[in-house]
Amino acid sequence: MHKILLVEDDIDYGTVVKQYLEISGFDVVWTSDSIEVNALFEQHNFDLAILDIMLPIKDGFTLAKEMHQNHPNIPFLFLTAKNQNIDRLLGLKLGAADYIAKTCDPEELKLRIDNILRHTPKETTTVYHLGIYTFNPTLLRLEHPKRTYQLTERERDLLLLFIQYDQSILEREVILNQLWQSADYFNGRSLDVFVTRLRKYLVDDDTIQITSIRGVGFKINLNL
Incomplete structure (x- = not known):
């Protein structure tokens, strides 16, 4: 439907x-x-x-x-x-x-x-496996073996960006310009809130790390 x-x-x-x-x-x-x-x-x-x-x-x-x-x-x-x-x-x-x-x-x-x-092209669904988690971006769903997190679109988009930069350093300015269209102070604070949420969702797998690099951005390891 x-x-x-x-x-x-x-x-x-x-x-x-x-x-x-x-x-x-x-x-x-x-x-x-x-x-x-x-x-x-x-x-x-x-x-x-x-x-x-x-x-x-x-x-x-x-x-x-x-x-x-x-x-x-x-x-x-x-x-x-x-x-x-x-x-x-x-x-x-x-x-x-x-x-x-x-x-x-x-x-x-x-x-x-x-x-x-x-006449609207249907997006093919790609499901990602992040350690013990399964991530379905189309359904905005991050599944843990014992629970399911229903993500917001912003959380989904941020996690997709982390996947794109897995095993690399992702600069804050890149995230802010892609997801917020502006790298100002208030959007930066909002970004920190969303990163904290994703860390809480992913806390049960020690192999997954979103490490803050002061003044630069984040080092991503999602155990793909």
Whole structure:
């Protein structure tokens, strides 16, 4: 079952779209709060996002820019009453797979979604074995013989970067620029929090080491 994120602040319209898509076989997570979107991406593996444009605080175009940067493999479309040609062109330039007016028939919306998903390449799942752990990045899952850790997307991305640099030194600036897009002080503190979390998850295997190198970054040994 495909999971869809619906960002729509019109309660009546959002209810209709969510119910129709669920009847059509989709798993829909609906939010009317554009600020909540980043947190939802940490919690779910979405196959597609539907964005309204006229949202309070953070509009749909801004969300699209963030999505295209942080989740480039997830297609999104605009479903909006803002239907002037200049808006449609901007939406498509931002990478939208489609731009649909809210006057669209629900069945047409479903068919357009089906068409997008049909032409979206499916990622092959690579499972990594880190010592006694099994790491499935697609499912955001780190499995210990006795327990399973459900990772956030940021934790997943950081662990993937550690795998890429296994047996090597990984500089802090490289991590910050790749995952946070900025190597400032506050992002650096956030990085330290995520490294601490991964160390706690991996603590039961002494062969796995994420060693801090002061002023440089980390020496990685994941026992791959």
